[in-house]
Amino acid sequence: xxxDALTFRFGRCELDQARRSLSIDGRELKVQPLVFELLCHLxxxxxxxxTKEELLEALWPRTIVVDNALQRVVSLLRNAxxxxxxxxxxxxxxxxxxxFCLDGIQSATxxxxxxxxxxxxxxxxxRNDWTAACEAFAAADAQAPLASADIETWGRVAICGGQGPxxxxxxxxxxxxxxxxxxxxGAVRATLLLVQIRTDQRQGAIARGLMQRTSxxxxxxxxxxxxxxxxxxSARMALTSGDAEGALAHANEACRIGRAxxxxxxxxxxxxxxxxxxxxxxDVSEGLAQHDEAAAMIRLGGVxxxxxxxxxxxxxxxxxxxSDWLRAAQFAQAYEEWSLANRMPAFPGTCQLxxxxxxxxxxxxxxxxxxxxxxxxxxxxxxxxxxxxAYCVLGDVQLSIGDLEDAEASYRQAHALGWNPxxxxxxxxxxxxxxxxxxxxxxxxxxxxxxxxRERRDQVLCLLVHAAVAAGDVPRAREAMHxxxxxxxxxxxxxxxxxxxxxxxxxxxxxxRPRLAASKLRxxxxxxxxxxxxxxxxxxxxxxxxxxxxxxxxxxAELELHAVQTTLASTAAAHxxxxxxxxxxxxxx
Numbered sequence: 001x002x003x004d005a006l007t008f009r010f011g012r013c014e015l016d017q018a019r020r021s022l023s024i025d026g027r028e029l030k031v032q033p034l035v036f037e038l039l040c041h042l043x044x045x046x047x048x049x050x051t052k053e054e055l056l057e058a059l060w061p062r063t064i065v066v067d068n069a070l071q072r073v074v075s076l077l078r079n080a081x082x083x084x085x086x087x088x089x090x091x092x093x094x095x096x097x098x099x100f101c102l103d104g105i106q107s108a109t110x111x112x113x114x115x116x117x118x119x120x121x122x123x124x125x126x127r128n129d130w131t132a133a134c135e136a137f138a139a140a141d142a143q144a145p146l147a148s149a150d151i152e153t154w155g156r157v158a159i160c161g162g163q164g165p166x167x168x169x170x171x172x173x174x175x176x177x178x179x180x181x182x183x184x185x186g187a188v189r190a191t192l193l194l195v196q197i198r199t200d201q202r203q204g205a206i207a208r209g210l211m212q213r214t215s216x217x218x219x220x221x222x223x224x225x226x227x228x229x230x231x232x233x234s235a236r237m238a239l240t241s242g243d244a245e246g247a248l249a250h251a252n253e254a255c256r257i258g259r260a261x262x263x264x265x266x267x268x269x270x271x272x273x274x275x276x277x278x279x280x281x282x283d284v285s286e287g288l289a290q291h292d293e294a295a296a297m298i299r300l301g302g303v304x305x306x307x308x309x310x311x312x313x314x315x316x317x318x319x320x321x322x323s324d325w326l327r328a329a330q331f332a333q334a335y336e337e338w339s340l341a342n343r344m345p346a347f348p349g350t351c352q353l354x355x356x357x358x359x360x361x362x363x364x365x366x367x368x369x370x371x372x373x374x375x376x377x378x379x380x381x382x383x384x385x386x387x388x389x390a391y392c393v394l395g396d397v398q399l400s401i402g403d404l405e406d407a408e409a410s411y412r413q414a415h416a417l418g419w420n421p422x423x424x425x426x427x428x429x430x431x432x433x434x435x436x437x438x439x440x441x442x443x444x445x446x447x448x449x450x451x452x453x454r455e456r457r458d459q460v461l462c463l464l465v466h467a468a469v470a471a472g473d474v475p476r477a478r479e480a481m482h483x484x485x486x487x488x489x490x491x492x493x494x495x496x497x498x499x500x501x502x503x504x505x506x507x508x509x510x511x512x513r514p515r516l517a518a519s520k521l522r523x524x525x526x527x528x529x530x531x532x533x534x535x536x537x538x539x540x541x542x543x544x545x546x547x548x549x550x551x552x553x554x555x556x557a558e559l560e561l562h563a564v565q566t567t568l569a570s571t572a573a574a575h576x577x578x579x580x581x582x583x584x585x586x587x588x589x
Contacts (some may be wrong), residue, residue, distance in 0.1 A: 006119075007041050009106045012084045014042060018122045019149065024084045030265075032301055033126075034341070034478055035076045041089065042100035051097040057123050060341070069341075074098060076301060117143060118150065125153060128305075130161025134522040141170055148186060155193035162382025164197030169513050171197075188226040191217075192233055200383040211237065228257035228266030235273035239280060242451050248277035264578055265307035268297045272311040281453065284322070284411055284492050291315045295331065298338060303345070308338065313351040320354050321455040322457065324493040325361045326531045332358050349378055350386050353393055360397045361495075363534035363571045368397045388419025389452070396424045400535050402573030404432060420450050423463045430463075435470035442467055458496055460486065465503035469510045477507050495536070498527035502540055505547070514551040518544060534571040538564055542578050549585055560588060 008015040014023045017040055022029045031039075041058050042050060055070055078087045084173075089102045109296060121136035126322065137154040140146060151174045158167040171190045191214045198207040202293035211234065218227050231254035238390065251274035258267025266330040275290030295315060311424035312335045319328035332355050356371035376390035395410035407428055411421035422445040429438035442464040445453050461484050468477035484491070491500050505520035521544040528536035545560035562581050564572050572579060 010043075010084050010102050013081070013086065015039060015526065018119055020122065022080065029080055029083070031080050032073075032076060035080060036071050036125075038073050038077055039081075039100075042098060046100040046102070046105065049093045049097050049099045055097065072301070076293055079379065118146070121150070121154070123159055123319035123474060129388065130157050131163070133157045134161055134163045134166055137170075138166060140491065145173075150178070151190060152193065155190065155197075159193065159196050159200070160309070160488065161304055162378055164200060166536060168194065168197060171298060179217075184222060184315065184349060185224060185226045188214050188217050190405075191224075192229055195233055200385065202385045204240075206535060207237070217240060217530070222542060223257050223260055225257075225261060225263050225266060226265060228254050228261065228270070228316070231257060232266065232269040232273050235270075235277065239273070239276055244277050244280035246279065247273060251277050264297060264302040265304050268294050268303045268311050269307055271297070272314040273428055276314060279318055279322065280451075282487070283546060288317070288327075291318065295334065301335070309335075309351075312338065313354070314347075315355045318353060318455075320357050320554075321452065321493040322493065323456070323459055323499070325358065325495045325533060328358050329362065329532065339486065341407065345356075346350070349375070349382050350389075352378070353386065353390050355395050356390075356397065360393070360400055361531070361533045361535055363400075363585055364572070365401050369394065369401070369577065371399055384417075388414040391417065392419055392421055394405075395428070399428055399431070400571060400574055402576065419451055420445060420448060423455065423460050426463050428465060430467060430470060431437075435467055435472075438467035439464065439473065439476070440469045458487075458491060459499060462496075462499040462503040466506050469506045474507075475509050477510065494527040494530045495533070498524040498531070498536055498540070501527065502543065505543065509547060514547055517547050517552070534568050536574065538568045538572050542582070546578075546581055548583070554586065557582070561586065 003010050005017065006018045008017075012025050014022050014026075015021075016023070020033075020036060022031055022036065022039065038055065039053065052070060059073065074090060074092075078090055081089060086102070089100055090360045091101045093099060113544050117136050117140035121140055124133035124136055132158060134154065135152065137146065137157070140150075141154075151170045153162075155167045155171050158164045171194050174190040175187050175194070176383055178190065191210050195207045195210045195214070198204075198210065199507050211230075214230055218224075219228060220228060231250045233244070233246045235250035235254065236252060238244075242479070251270050254266055254270030254271075255274060258264070258270050271290045271294035275287040275294065278284075278287030279291065288421075293442035294311050297303055298311060298576045303311070312331065316331045316335060319325075319331055334517060335351065335355075335587075352371055353375040356375060357370045359365075359371060361409045372390055372394035376387060376394060379390050381512070393413065396408045398404075398407035398410060407424075411425045411428065414421045422441055426438040427443075428434070429441065442460055446457070446464070461480050464480040465477045465484075468474070468480060481503060484503070493498050501520045501524040505517040508514070508517040508520060521540050524540040525537055528534075528540055529575035541560045541564050545557040545564070548560065549557040558569065561579070564575075564579060
C-alpha cells in the first residue's frame with residue numbers, strides 16, 4: 001500500500017485527498033468535512049482495524065466530544081457510500097473500532113515537486129487555514145494557471161478569510177473562460193463569488209452589474225443549484241436596499257429550489273434570508289421559525305461549512321439587531337460549538353462583531369472591547385461596509401465600561417465611516433445630560449431610510465421616551481409610547497420587554513405615578529436577569545432606587561443601591577455620578 005497517495009479508486013468511487021473530493025462514476029458527492037476525513041483515514045489504514053480512540057483523536061484532536069459523535073459520522077459515511085453500493089465496506093468491530101474492508105483498491109502516487117504549491121493550498125484548505133491557502137493558491141496560479149475547480153475553491157476560501165480582492169483576477173479569468181467555452185453555469189458560480197467580494201468591499205454598483213449579467217446566463221436554466229445560489233444572493237442584496245418583500249420573494253425561491261434539488265446548502269441559506277425578510281416586514285415569530293429550522297439543519301449535518309457559517313452569522317445578526325440577547329447568546333454558543341466540531345475558525349469578520357455585542361450585554365466588558373477592536377481591524381480590510389458597525393459596538397462597550405470620551409470618539413468614527421451611531425450615541429447624550437441632543441438624534445434616526453435603523457426601531461422608540469421625558473417634552477414621549485404599544489407584537493423577547501417596561505416607568509414618573517413606575521422597573525429587572533444582562537439590570541436598579549427614594553421608600557432604595565454596589569459593581573462604572581448622588585441622598589435622609 002502507498003500511504004502517501006493522494007488518490008484511491010475502489011468500486012465505482014474515486015477518493016481524491018488533495019482536491020477533497022469523493023466521486024461516483026465521475027460525479028462528485030457532497031460530504032461533510034468530518035465524513036471525508038474519516039473515509040480518508042480508514043482507506044489509508046485499511047489493512048487493520050482502526051480503534052475508536054485513534055479516530056476520535058484524528059477527527060477531533062484534543063477535543064472532548066459526545067459519546068455518539070463518531071457513530072454519527074460513521075453512519076453519514078455509510079449513507080454516502082450506499083449510493084455506490086458500498087455501505088457495508090465500513091465494518092464495525094464491537095469494542096474495537098472500524099475497518100474499511102474492500103479488495104482491489106488502487107493507489108496513485110504522491111505529487112511531483114511541480115505540484116507542491118497547489119498541494120499546499122489544498123492542504124491548507126483541509127485544515128481551514130485560509131490565509132495560508134490564499135497565499136499558496138496565488139503562488140500556484142502564478143506558476144501555472146489553476147484549474148476551474150481550484151479557482152472556485154480559492155474564491156470561497158478568500159471570502160471566508162477576508163482576502164477576497166486577492167482572488168478577483170483569477171475569478172474574472174475563470175468567468176471569461178467559462179463564457180467562451182459555453183459553460184454558463186460555471187460562469188454563474190464564479191460570478192456569484194465576485195458579487196460577494198464586491199459587496200463586501202462596498203462596491204455595490206459593480207455587484208449589481210454582475211448580478212444582472214448572472215441573470216442572463218441563467219436564462220433557460222431552471223431549478224439548478226446555481227439559480228438557487230443566485231436567489232439567496234438576490235435576497236441579501238434586496239435586504240440591504242430595504243426591499244423586504246423582494247428579499248422574501250428571492251428567499252422563497254431559494255428554499256423551493258433547495259428542496260426540489262435536495263440541496264441542503266441552498267435550502268439553508270434560503271431559510272436564513274427568508275427569516276430575515278419576514279422579520280424586516282414585521283412577521284417576527286414566523287421569521288424566527290425559519291431561523292430555527294436553518295439552525296436545526298446545520299446541527300443535524302448535511303450543510304457544507306461555508307454555507308453553515310454564513311447562515312449562522314445571518315441568524316446571529318438578526319437576533320442582535322432585534323436586541324434578542326438571550327437568543328443571540330444561545331446562537332453564539334451554538335456557532336462556537338459548530339466551529340469546534342468542524343475545525344472552522346470561530347466568529348470570523350462580522351460574526352466576531354456580533355459576539356462582541358453579546359459579550360457586552362453579558363457584562364464581559366474587557367473581552368467585548370478586545371473582540372470589537374479586533375473585528376474593526378479585520379473588517380477594515382475584509383468587509384469595509386461593516387467597519388462602522390464595529391465602532392458602534394466598541395462605543396457601546398466603552399459606554400458600559402464608563403469611558404465616555406472614548407465612546408463618543410468611537411461613535412464619531414462610526415459616523416465618519418458611513419454608519420449611523422444611533423441609538424448608542426443617544427444613550428451617551430443622556431448619560432452626559434444632553435437630553436435635547438439625544439432626542440434630536442433619535443428623531444432623525446426614525447426618519448432615516450437605513451436598514452440597520454429600521455430593524456432597531458423598537459429600541460429607538462424606547463430610548464426616545466426616555467429622551468423626550470428628560471428634555472421636558474412629555475407629549476412626544478406619549479406619542480412614542482403609543483407607537484410602541486400599537487406594535488406590541490414586535491416586543492416578543494425579554495430584552496425588548498425590559499426596555500419597554502423601563503420606558504413605561506419613565507413616562508409614569510413624568511406623569512406623577514411613582515408606584516406604577518416602580519412596578520414597571522421591577523419587571524424590567526426581572527427581564528434583564530432572565531436575559532443574563534448585568535448591564536441592563538444595573539440601569540433598571542439605579543432608576544428604581546431613585547424612584548423609591550423620591551417616593552419615601554428609603555429601605556427599598558438602599559436595597560437596590562446595595563445590589564448595584566456589590567453583585568453589579570463591575571458594570572456600574574458608567575453610572576458613577578448617579579451612584580454617588582444616591583449615596584449622598586441616603587446619607588442625608
